[in-house]
Amino acid sequence: GAGVSQSPSNKVTEKGKDVELRCDPISGHTALYWYRQSLGQGLEFLIYFQGNSAPDKSGLPSDRFSAERTGGSVSTLTIQRTQQEDSAVYLCASSLAFQGGNSPLHFGNGTRLTVT
């Protein structure tokens, strides 16, 4: 596809359930990023992948959050035992190379997660 694709676009789940969010990056982009955007809070970095490996997991809020990337392409972000404070828009981005000088990020439209 032409851009970064995320699914689902909206997800409503009950507290305590697990959710899985999917990201399809732009073809050929080796770097993939997950951000979280809460109302009035800006973009919070969660994790990035260079190929299939995640060198920096420092942004994951807790051990309930995990992410993987397979085949250097699709990535999934999994949140276990969801809590109400997990409600936010989860944005995925990709770039040709890791946040280098000439590799700006291209974002998907996000998954809006609501935990009831």
Added chain:
Amino acid sequence: QKEVEQDPGPLSVPEGAIVSLNCTYSNSAFQYFMWYRQYSRKGPELLMYTYSSGNKEDGRFTAQVDKSSKYISLFIRDSQPSDSATYLCAMINSNTGKLIFGQGTTLQVKP
């Protein structure tokens, strides 16, 4: 104190006005500067990208960087209602490679 400070607004201007959006930063390791525009319920899209101090122009948009003052600006000339969106500044820490975003400024251009 946040690494990147950006006034969240909201900022409301009449159509045709010149808009000035600003960010300040504290870390001299920030070397690459970007402006993203985000419409409601959409992902951020890259507007402008610059490295050097000085001005970079693209149509009605001008990005300005002053590294000595650690201050960046985005100017929008002849603003249109379609410019109504949230504008996020972002910058790369050349030591860590991390991209850090400002909080975003919400702009409304009234017809």
